[in-house]
Amino acid sequence: MLKCVLILILIFVFFLACSKPDITMLQVKSPDGTLSLTFRLQEGAPTYEVARFNQPVIKTSRLGFIFKPADSFNFFKIVRSANTSFDGTWTQVWGEKKEIRNNYNELRVDLREIVKPRRKMILVFRLFDDGLGFRYEFPEQRNLTEFDIMDELTEFTLADDATAWWIPAYEWNRYEYLYQSNTTSELDTVHTPVTFETTDGLFMSIHEAALTDYSSMTLKNSGGTTLKADLVPWSDGIRVKAKTPMVTPWRTIQIADDAGGLITSYLILNLNEPNKIEDTSWIQPGKYIGIWWEMHLNTATWGSGPNHGATTENTKHYIDFAAKYGFDGVLVEGWNVGWDGDWTAEGDKFQFTIPYPDFDIDEVTRYAKRKGVRLIGHHETGAAVLNYEKQLQDAFQYYQDLGVRVVKTGYVGNDPSIKRIDENGQEQWEWHHGQFMVRHYRKVVEEAAKHKIMIDAHEPIKDTGIRRTYPNMMTREGARGQEYNAWDPDGGNPPEHETILPFTRLLAGPMDFTPGIFDLLYEEVRPNNRVNTTLAKQLALYVVLYSPLHMAADLPENYEANPEPFRFILDVPTDWNDTKVLHARIGDYITIARQDRNSDDWYLGSLTDENGRNLQAALSFLEPNQQYVAEVYRDGIDADWQTNPYAIDITEMLVDHNASLTLRLAPGGGQAIRFRKATLKDVNRLTVK
């Protein structure tokens, strides 16, 4: 009898493995045929592989799940499959490019368990010419309703031991690390986006799209060049608490022949749901200033006391400055009760509707309104999310009543630091990046939308493109920003930092980096710190690091003292019609040109690491047969971030789209250019020279 069963099993396996290869292997190609994906069931277990020009880039990699308790959801047959195509163009409410083409071929594979309980799962693959996305769908079904995911088996086995730019996962510091580079096989566990350069010069980035009610995917090396999904767990060890019908986030792989191609890939946005906000008239990109840098410099405090930054008087001073120069908003941090004491440990004390006594919020908002400026709100939670959620509706209503349109949120706290009360009434401590917090960040965005409030999230969940669905989710931190230059004990961001961000963190979406520090050396207040760039590079950051909300982060007096370079900050927009990457070498240099969405202007930003460079920039992006005035902000001839950071050369020249400019970037330097159409007066004035 046993023999018979064994033979039967063998016949069955043989049947699976050999006699039906046709129906266990499915393929889909990208629209131009560059990329192809092969889906296979290997003894019932789903796998995929990806080729580019018929050569493997992702070798056979597992898919599937382990459910609780030790319920491997991994033995399927294909019920049906469908290949479909889509090509359309949609308009961003705001962004780095106005019109986005969404063009893919899709393979949809309906799977059902071979044995009982015969649960169903659908795998959806979308192949774009610049990469791919895939996700799991769990349709409504009798035998799968509520369930726990203990592990997602998704693998990415790179065909090459590519160089990876990465930051560590499961550390306390909420993505705020310097990027490191190693070969893929040397990685441990990393956050996404993680970006790769293969030995053959192919660039890839693995990330996810549409993370809405799931855990963040980190990637753990599971041997060789295989990176396996490692979902950030709840405190009880469960990775995801799910209920059918549901879909996972998209797992994404962007692929390009040059590093710049990753930046101009919009597949993560394309994989998110369309805009859900009908009236978007209140969603407006812009620039802001604020009571912020002085706290980082330690010359003012968030909490109450003699050096309290958020006073009525100080705020009015900033409002005057904003009004004079046309900034849209004034951020005020430390305005509300809760900052005194150890607020990172005692976040429950934060009150989001109670200002400090020396901050007359009614007077301030009235004054601002008269001047045509708006207050930018601030919700620091100290990572006390339950306290914040309790007040959430009131907090936004309060700000909405005061005319506030943007709120910056904050979640400072060392991971895992998010207090949750579980089903048994017990305190649990959650990670910033688990499903609990994914839900929270989503809730905040939705609540804000109800109150016509835009969000700028600091210590955020990573960006996965939900700005397409909720375009009030403007920008966020989620990387080492400018603030590290104020107080980092290791000396701040090295010059290469901003030449890595565009190819890693910024692939996820906009970043509130807070550029524009003009007083680069502040030895009186922070003797061990300084900004590790030239002045011109601070300007270039406004173009290179995309954000719909950009701060002019320095103190008003430092701008007043430098009106000429300040001009560029006043001119540069934060909403673009188009984006072109002119030079791209990860960790070394980058040049980006962007076209203003609301004028004929183009802007160019170029920056380098600690090495000086001469880069040739062809201006072919400019409109033909049209002279432009190039307003050039470049490093002075002897500029050097270490020895001579302030040397800046501001000049005008006539150019057209046949011109090629040599961008001379000093060590640690940069260059910013505004191109505006030349008037006859400009032509006369600049030709005479």
Next chain:
Amino acid sequence: MLKCVLILILIFVFFLACSKPDITMLQVKSPDGTLSLTFRLQEGAPTYEVARFNQPVIKTSRLGFIFKPADSFNFFKIVRSANTSFDGTWTQVWGEKKEIRNNYNELRVDLREIVKPRRKMILVFRLFDDGLGFRYEFPEQRNLTEFDIMDELTEFTLADDATAWWIPAYEWNRYEYLYQSNTTSELDTVHTPVTFETTDGLFMSIHEAALTDYSSMTLKNSGGTTLKADLVPWSDGIRVKAKTPMVTPWRTIQIADDAGGLITSYLILNLNEPNKIEDTSWIQPGKYIGIWWEMHLNTATWGSGPNHGATTENTKHYIDFAAKYGFDGVLVEGWNVGWDGDWTAEGDKFQFTIPYPDFDIDEVTRYAKRKGVRLIGHHETGAAVLNYEKQLQDAFQYYQDLGVRVVKTGYVGNDPSIKRIDENGQEQWEWHHGQFMVRHYRKVVEEAAKHKIMIDAHEPIKDTGIRRTYPNMMTREGARGQEYNAWDPDGGNPPEHETILPFTRLLAGPMDFTPGIFDLLYEEVRPNNRVNTTLAKQLALYVVLYSPLHMAADLPENYEANPEPFRFILDVPTDWNDTKVLHARIGDYITIARQDRNSDDWYLGSLTDENGRNLQAALSFLEPNQQYVAEVYRDGIDADWQTNPYAIDITEMLVDHNASLTLRLAPGGGQAIRFRKATLKDVNRLTVK
């Protein structure tokens, strides 16, 4: 007494080292200030270092010599120094760019030995914005007349352990190696040009210019990242036999922020002497065919016999083909007596004025003349240089009388294989790359010039830019050419080979690679070999690999069978007005656009290694406000060098300089495009579609 002397010496050294730092340190900067060079005497020994944007690229490196016998010429004082500038433009007789700007700042340092015999040496440094050159000069002087150089101490200590692309020196095979890449510290002894990519993305190439009567410089790793000049010795161990007044070749370092910048650097030409040939009307770039590939395929022989290639009849067949398609010349190899037996060992049997009986050279040249075609001469020496030199004048006179304008020379023989008779009447065996052969190759070029003959040297001495001085020195081999695809036991040139050559060998000067094989698979005759490219890549080589003389290397019948792709070979010129590098990644891919010197046409060639690529090419090099017809020769959609090499898609389209083309390169593929100005008829025809 001894004590006193010691103290005196100490005082003296102190005096040198400390009290006169001003006159032992000299500096020069490049015209735009990017590069700077510091010359220093360190205890009398000359050194230099190079910085770019004030950061070291060449750290302190030695200069100087050891004379025979063990006479260290290395203890100097500075007599005087001078800083001068030069800026001028000169016109190439032919080349990759017509007008060459020569713009440098020069530092000239006159040195004299501190102690007797107080010999003099001058060091000259020229700093260009794209690199530098320096050389030693030995003026006429009483205490230095004839002398032997036992060692040149010149060092290049790279500031970074850069990746180097290199071929080995002191091997038998005359530069015919696949390039390898290693870190600088891993190198042993390498030929120049050797090309570097630093970890910070700086590109450098070390080579020499104007090697006219000296030994070739190879580079030997002498610890860490220090590469030391290792001059190829004579058989007696002497490196250079010299006589004042004399100058060494220039040691050159080209430096660019991208790999393409090395290709468009002309400093090696700028460091050569101007053209010495007054009437250059007879020096004409062009394309040729020839009786050649059939010998490599083993279907014909160089020597006499039933399959002798160089017969009157076969040559007439080639002449007919050349006349029909407008080729300038027909190369005939194996035409003269000496090929029978082991000619690589018995080169003394070669007769350069005696054709084989079945080759009626008078009839052939008469026939050719009538058809408007010229015979291209061939001098294979079998490395028997003395035999060749004896006949040199007669050999060139013979060809000149027959109307021959181009002679291809050959020096097949395993190194050190050059027989020389020394002062004692003894046979000695010299390297291809020593001073003996440098003199020989120079002698041939000069003798050829007297007879109005252009030279295409195979198994040559490396190119160091003397084509500027003797523009009849047209092109040469000096690397693995196409022929390796016919018979290399290791399978020929891999797909990446041609993506490395432009950044290494071709930096020295033109190469007679002999592209254009259309019958890529010839299993009947060479079952273990094939051409490792697609068909379209063979076309792209004509643009990417510059040579003023380019061969259409395949058999006439293979061209007649493929008239459409053959069109490109017929159209593409070999003399250019300008050259632009659009994409450059060493060992991965390259795209070059070149402007025809004799028409308004532009040509583009792009090629990749074994990986497929989509490269974006902006056509901003085209003349504005002008429509062009792009005649595109690209890989077919499923082309692949391994599985489908013949798939080619030939198409026309209207473009202008605002256009951007996606160059889709198959694995091992390429793309070639001719851009010609569109006529009204073209516009109508191509717009209708």
